[in-house]
Amino acid sequence: MDLVQLQRQFVDYKTSLYHEGFLDEQFTQLQELQDENNPDFVVEVVSLFFEDSERLLNELARALEQQNIDYKRIDAHVHQLKGSSSSIGAQRVQKVCIAFRNYCEEQNVEGCLKCLQQVRHEYSLVKTKLESLFQLEQQILTAGGSFPM
């Protein structure tokens, strides 16, 4: 594909991510932190986020299967997830985490299960999107251009 077209595609895709609320300004900030000294900063952070989130989601699923649900632990996990998603700008994940925390406070097990499902859903969506984004970036890089910020 043509470099310009690739770049255009990249820009459109990224804009749509912002538009649909998958990413917010924090992601832009993240990208600004990337420079020659730190060329893979964004990818590193995002990968860290994926690892961390998967671990947390598993913990959450396990905790919610227990007979006596330890809401404090669940709250702590959700808090972590909220923190990391807001750090990278995964806005929709963050929003669901906020709702999740409310259900935790109310000790509403059904609400929690529902939220867990939602979080999982949002997480996998944002993961897919970000992976496609990085793929596009790679393509542009290999085609010899620099991707427009």
Added chain:
Amino acid sequence: MDTLEQNPVHKDDYNPDLLEPSPIQEEYAPVVFAQDIVSHVVSIDMLSGQEDSKNVLCARKSGKGVLTAPFRLLKTNRLGVILTFAVYKRDLPLNATPTERIQATDGYLGGVFDIESLVEKLLQQLASKQTILVNVLDTTNQSYPISMYGLNASNDGLEHVSLLNFGDPFRKHEMRCRFKQKPPWPWLGITTSIGILVIALLVGHIFHATVNRIAKVEDDCHKMMELKKQAEAADVAKSQFLATVSHEIRTPMNGVLGMLHMLMDTDLDVTQLDYVRTAQASGKALVALINEVLDQAKIESGKLELEEVQFDLRAILDDVLSLFSGKSQDKGVELAVYISDQVPQMLIGDPGRFRQIIINLMGNSIKFTEKGHILVTVHLVEEVIDSIEVETESSSENTLSGFPVADRRQSWKGFRTFSQEGFIHPFSHSINLIVSVEDTGEGIPLEAQSRVFTPFMQVGPSISRTHGGTGIGLSISKCLVNLMKGEIGFASIPKIGSTFTFTAIFTSGSSSSKKYKSQQINKMSNSVSSEFYGMRALVMDPRPVRAKVSKYQIRRLGIHVEVVSQWKQGLSSICRGSNAINMVIVEQEVWDKYLNNSTLFFDTLEKIDYGTPPKVFLLSNSISSSGANISTGVCNMTVIPKPLRSSMLAAALQRTMGVGNKGNPCNGQLNSLSLRNLLLGRKILIVDDNNVNLKVAAGAMKKYGADVVSATRGIEAIELLTPPHQFDACFMDIQMPEMDGFEATRRIRDMEHNINNRIHHGELSVEAYNNVSNWHVSILAMTADVIQATREECLRCGMDGYVSKPFEAEQLYREVSRFFQ
């Protein structure tokens, strides 16, 4: 028997013709009158008349006096009675029989009594007064009482009956007394009782009415309380609604502005850029408006609180000046700021709100001023009080731009601070400032002046159309001034101008700060002034007020200033050469009038034989007008646009005189460059249990050139921050398992305190601790959760500030700049 007797007058009238001889009878009792009054009566036989004879015979029998029935007396025709006594030959015993008496009779004695005159004489007082009517009656015959005296008017009024005893056993007499007039109505009693009744009724009525009224008023009161509660609730609801709506509006607005910002970073042609800029400006204006409305709501609900931070007043006014410099230059209005030397360098208070007030006042001035000047002055209240008496009436020409202004002393005329009773002697640390914003604009019409501080009030309906704004600015300013324990007032003359003045109380900054901080502050001010310290400048300006402003700004750089009003005077003092003058600053006015066409000035300057000739600077009102002047090509003269600011002057001086290194960065890159300046080379510790957050935060710090160390637990942080260490600052996440940020900070502070004490007491050597005896590493909290309570908790456990997660450049800069530089 011959008798010599006296007899009363006979009732028959004496008329000789009527006299008749007495009839033939056994006895006769002829009368012999004792008195002459009845002499007309010849003689009468008492035994002839029936009545008389009965009378006489009775007297003879009983031996007592006997009265006749009343009859009309002779001649006088008055009612009278005759009393007859029998005279006996010898004493008779009391129980003598009538026969014996008759036998013993010698003669008779009789008396005539005129009843009327008798009664009248006796009862003179009573009878004659005619208030009591007396009836004397002969009641011998019960059914036929014979009236002897008194009118026979019988009435059924009260009658008092008394028995009269004349001594005649055979007759009964009665006296009946009654009041002539009916007892009058006891008017007094009636009136009194009616009066009392009426009064009682009235009193009762009053009580009744009062009780009713009280009940009614209480009722009304309850109703009003209810209504009042409802109204208050409605008010609160309205404020909350306003706040909520405004808050809700802010979020998408921020989204819009953010998008516009990002749009600006993309490739745009000139037209598009222009459109985007306009959209941004409108968006920012809208956000400002919403913030104002939110402020108003906050103030109304009493939730507005002022911060207490250290700030530099002069820096704030510099900022505000630069904010308005563009607009003022466009309008051709001269903008100037003067701050008295007695105002300390650093103050403690709320800089943001202070800025807000000044921006408000200046914004208004700019809006309504088309010519002349806007002058902002800051003094200590004490200075002004002293000068109030001393200052004589300044002429209207003696102002900054020559245009007349509203007298500032009128604007603070009513302030309590200046009245004798009101002046609060400040505590040693409190600084009472008085700030005036004076302009030569349209002024405020007299009828509108009383409503100036009312919210949503504007002078006319057209104002918001032509100038924009909602009219809340002044009312918010007033509230803020009140929160700062000050007062605000104004003096305004239509078509001349307005002067707004307010006072505010702050505390002095530098005395209470820790040594560490003050070292940093001194470093900053020194760094600016050290470049030009000791230089001398000559200012040519005929207007003393304007010259004072210029002098102030130049002196901030540490330059010694001399002011002359005549250019020739200045020239001579340059040439005198006793103290070398490094720069000459010429006011535009002087240039236009005298020096534009004269080469004398520059020739003289060039001819100075000692040292370098002074550099010449022109203070001009607008950039465009100066262009023409410079084209004369004479000498190297630099133009400095007004409003004069130390920083601009420093920049111009640096350029021309080759002193100092960096130029001024443009505003757009200010934050990241400044952050870079602040953080370059600093050693920063970041503590967060979440790896992702940690990496992002560390990345941000590294970008600004800091040397970053990461930790994931509170315990690690404590270890790393045990003195001695090389860290300049620490960003600590609050919510961590095991040990949260608060606890970690507390422990670190305790540790530092402990070590500091031991160093001071000599237990530990200061050299072992890098020669620092006052350990206090700046700890900033990182939190996603910025509410008041968290903030207070942060400050309480010893943190120095907080930033939100994820980092936001402006906030970061603001917090960090408090400790560095």
